[in-house]
Amino acid sequence: MTPHSTRIDVVMHAIRTGIASRTYLPGMRLPSVRAQAKAMQLSVSTVVEAYERLAAEGIICPRPGSGFYVTGPAAPLALAEIEPRQDRDVDPLWISRQSLETDAGILKPGCGWLPASWMYEAGMRRALRAMARADTVELAEYATPPGLPALRLFLARRLAATGIDVPAEQIMLTESGTHAIDLICRFLLEPGDTVLVDDPCYFNFRALLKAHRVKVVGVPYTPAGPDVEAFGAALQAHSPRLYITNSGIHNPTGATLTAVTAHRLLKLADHSDLVIVEDDIFADLETSPAPRLAAFDGLGRVIHIGSFSKTISASLRCGYIAARADWIDGLTDLRIATSFSGGRLAANILLAALTDSGYRKHMDTVRLRLAEAMDQTLPRLEALGITPWHVPRSGMFLWCRLPAGAEAPAVARACLQEQMVLAPGNAFSHSPDAGRYLRFNVAQSTDGRVFEVLARALRG
Amino acid sequence: MTPHSTRIDVVMHAIRTGIASRTYLPGMRLPSVRAQAKAMQLSVSTVVEAYERLAAEGIICPRPGSGFYVTGPAAPLALAEIEPRQDRDVDPLWISRQSLETDAGILKPGCGWLPASWMYEAGMRRALRAMARADTVELAEYATPPGLPALRLFLARRLAATGIDVPAEQIMLTESGTHAIDLICRFLLEPGDTVLVDDPCYFNFRALLKAHRVKVVGVPYTPAGPDVEAFGAALQAHSPRLYITNSGIHNPTGATLTAVTAHRLLKLADHSDLVIVEDDIFADLETSPAPRLAAFDGLGRVIHIGSFSKTISASLRCGYIAARADWIDGLTDLRIATSFSGGRLAANILLAALTDSGYRKHMDTVRLRLAEAMDQTLPRLEALGITPWHVPRSGMFLWCRLPAGAEAPAVARACLQEQMVLAPGNAFSHSPDAGRYLRFNVAQSTDGRVFEVLARALRG
Structure with missing residues (x-):
């Protein structure tokens, strides 16, 4: 052991003792390198080396621009670091x-997603030309908190056609389908909660849930939907708060939920007070409509979300959430606090494209x-x-x-x-x-x- | 005491004992009303009444659609409930x-914000007509992760003119200025952290920070910027992680940061490893440019954000973040996870409006x-x-x-x-x-x- 490495050990020992004695609690910032060096009358480089070795051991962790913290439940949010970096x-x-x-x-x-040339280009061009002639307020003003009333009314009628009975007041517009799920997670989840996903599931669900610092449990997916027995066992074992799934066309399997599976899932969910997010962004690609959990449940514990990024345009950002009235109210507050207002222009363009007589044929x-x-x-x-x-x-x-x-x-x-x-x-x-x-x-x-x-x- | 109220007391006592003995930990869900009623051989209404009384005492709290939880650091996110409901x-x-x-x-x-008739309506109409003739990919495809390169290049040149030297690679587009601040908070903050704001400050900063469950400390604002002495004292007393401010035109006071205050603030921030978010959404309303913290600091610990909702259109959503390269990388990951992609169409319309020869005159x-x-x-x-x-x-x-x-x-x-x-x-x-x-x-x-x-x- 060189004299230098001994000094490094002294610092490491001091920090370890501080953590063991709970002088430094999990999530707490350690003294800055400079302050520590001064306090221990050692060189800055010795302290840097000691901190870095402790970080390599996982006992403390660096946080960009802010020094080192004691590892613990309150860890910094670098998505790549929450799980060990994979391949x-x-x-x-x-x-x-x-x-x-x-x-x-x-x-x-x-x-x-589809190639750009498969999207609803003609409708987008028509909608843009129409918007160029729109009223000043549509071009210049913020949207109302839940989003463009005419689009929400249109979505309510569209959802009714798939058996989902929801008034426009219970529909809130978002920036995208992902944004819809993110808002719901912020509203309902807390760090440490458990969320069920399908196994396999859309990979960005996992990235999104990482950002919420929740535990993710996969339920095996079958060609008829999630494995009901495994689903029930997961409810028992993990008391999850939320289950996120696609019911129309499942990503990545392309499979479709059956009515029987939907019924059994909802029965299990009722017994466990589970909230279900049904992500329906592929709805318009279906050749025959699959059952919707939101239709069976009547938006009691199911939250239905969607967007048109897969069929009209991914360049235009607009999604929606259909949910219980009290949840829409809380989600609207959260939406104002975190992004103020939605895209009124985008909502208008989307409405024009959706109501364009060419969309159905497209x-x-x-x-x-x-x-x-x-x-x-x-x-x-x-x-x-x-x-x-x-x-x-x-x-x-x-x-x-x-x-x-x-x-x-x-x-x-x-x-x-x-x-x-x-x-x-x-x-x-x-x-x-x-x-x-x-x-x-x-x-x-x-x-x-x-x-x-x-x-x-x-x-x- | 009626027999009924005695049974209620029995339930309340059982829960209190469970909490005291740490059988029920803070943030933990209590047995459902039905399960509790069955276990204690009491009626559901008795348990409901007991839970509601405990909730009224603040010992437990209801969570929409999910029963009752032990009150504690992990409380549900209903913005209105985080602080006692004000007037x-x-x-x-x-x-x-x-x-x-x-x-x-x-x-x-x-x-x-300005009345709709004061916004850049002519430019918006021209930009929409131009977009109606744009390439298919611009109309149909997702944006690249950090957002439209041409707009980021334009913003880099614009920022250089105010003394902020930042390559386009260090600029990421967002949905709005508020979305920019929200992403930064998600990236840098953890529940329980402390954030400094100006007193008074833009009220939505407080709503946003509530959603992040952080402690907010106000520093008195003077006509020259924040009170430097109070700022230093707040750093000492609270070890804040972040300070959020407007430097160009301050909301709500309309005051402007002076160069001397900027210098002193940054010196204090350096000593405390404080990160500063400079919200510059009113930049284009300035008649003579105020000092920018990001220019003084060179984007070391200052993150500069902006949008054009106050001058071009609030109907169009597009903001930006200029920050250190490693932070932009982490923010981009977070952005993909939580909203997937930005508005390519919105970015294109904004770029067209900004580079339109009429914008300066407007x-x-x-x-x-x-x-x-x-x-x-x-x-x-x-x-x-x-x-x-x-x-x-x-x-x-x-x-x-x-x-x-x-x-x-x-x-x-x-x-x-x-x-x-x-x-x-x-x-x-x-x-x-x-x-x-x-x-x-x-x-x-x-x-x-x-x-x-x-x-x-x-x-x-």
Whole structure:
């Protein structure tokens, strides 16, 4: 032991003792490096080294711009640090970033949305021209707290058609579907709560829930919805506060909740006072409507959310929440406090596009193109030994199993070298065999090069 | 004591004992009413009554849709409940809601923004027409994670002109100025942290910070910026993590930070590792530029945010954050997790409006109109015995003292009866004499009826 390392040990010992004696409580900031050095009459570099070694041991942790803190329940919010840093290829945020970095040259069969050319471009152009002639207040003023009344009224009528009976007063507009879920989590959750998700589930649910510092428990998903027995066991074991799911078209499996599963889920939820968030952003891609938990439950404990980023435009941000009146009131307060007002312009453009006589026809075409792309993609994948876990009846997703011996992270890495972004199963699930799966988007897999690159990656 | 009340007492005693013995920990959910009734062989109504009495005592608290919880550090997030419900007339969220409920017949001298007719309507119409002809990807695709590169480049050049040297890579777009501050708070704060604000300050800062469950400490504001001595004392006494302020034009006082105050503040901040959020949304209303903390500090510990909701359009949502590169990286991850992508369409429209040759001329006109409105409003208020705390050199705000004996909440209540929304001082400050102040917006006070209604309200 060098004299220098002894001095480092002295500092480390002092901090450890301070923590053991609860002089330094979890979440508390340690004396600054300078202050500590002065107090112990040691050099700043000695203290820096000691702090960094303690941080490496996980006893304390650095916080950007603010020194070192005692590790504990109150840890800093660096999403990448909340869980041990995974392989970046299966890190949810990394996949989002890759998919969002638009570059015309990149193939994106792992991407979660339709190509730009499949979106409702003509309707957007018409809506923008109409807005250029709108009243001054529509162009210049903040939105009313719950958002554009005419759009909320339209959404209420739309929801009624799927069996969800909700007055416009119980609908609040948000910036996006993700923003809707985020507001609900802020409203209902506290750090340390438990949330159920499907296993596999949309990877950004996990990233979002990390930001809320809650515990996430996955319930195995079946082609008929979540496994009801496992769901009941999870309620017993974890007393979760919330369950987040897609009922129309499930991401990533493309499966659809059945009416029987919906009934059983809700019965279990009733017994456990569980709140359910039903994320319905793929509604307009359905060829035949699936049961909606919100319709069965009548918005008692189910909160229904949606947006049009998957069918009209992702460039335009607007989502919504349909929920109990008292919750909408609290969510509106929270929304004002955290983002003041919603996008009145965006809501107007969206309303114009939705009520445009061309939207229905546009969606007919999209569903047809999706069905064709699904029919073409399945055999091309099967030729490579990649088999569907389930053949969805609608939507863009195909959840597929790789041939024996292939590992999704390695395949994804190899494909990225060839400018192609995949969505490896580990990003959607923490179960042991998740690395055998990939999520494909059939609308992003119409280019034959997708399968050439895949074939090379599988040959390794 | 009736037999029934005795049974209630039995339940109350059981819960109290459970809490005392730490069987029920703070934040823990109590057995459901039904479960408790069954376990104790009592009626549901007895348990309900017992729980409600305990809730009235503050020992437990109801949580919407989820039963009762032991009161403790982990309390539910109902903004209205975090602090004891104040007089609704001075509740920040109530004032926001009143101002946001647009109704052509309502006078809003208490409102925090310009009338719709003062905004950049011609530029918005041109930008919308241009967007109707834009590339498909601009109309249909998500934005890249930090937001439209061309707008970030433009903002970097704009900031350079005010002495803030920041590359486009260190600028991230957000949905609004409030959303920018909210993301920063989520990134840097933990429940229980302390945040400094100006006293008085923009009331929504307090609502926002409530949502983060942090302690808020006000530092008296002077016509030259925050009181430096009080600021230093607050740093010593509270070890705050963050300070949120406006430097260009202060809300609600209209005052401007001086260079000397900026220097002293930053020196104090350096010694305490304090992070400063500089909210610069009123920048374009300035007639001569005030010092910027971000310029002095070089974005080391200062985070600079802004938006164009006060000058171009509030219907269009787009703000920005300029900060250290590593913070922008973490903020971008957080942004993806909590709202996925920003408004690409909104960013494009904003860029078109900002780079439109008419914007500079429009702002010249707005500043001139504001100066005129200020000149007209001051004597009209003084005629009613309402005196300015400070005469601002630019902007829309006038922070005024009421004549002796008048109380802002009562005056605000009386004016609301006559369809006029005021902004009473108590919403901006918790100091004892805050109720003697009102914030006026000179641009919303050009209608002579404002002073007639005020005169009647003051006469009581």
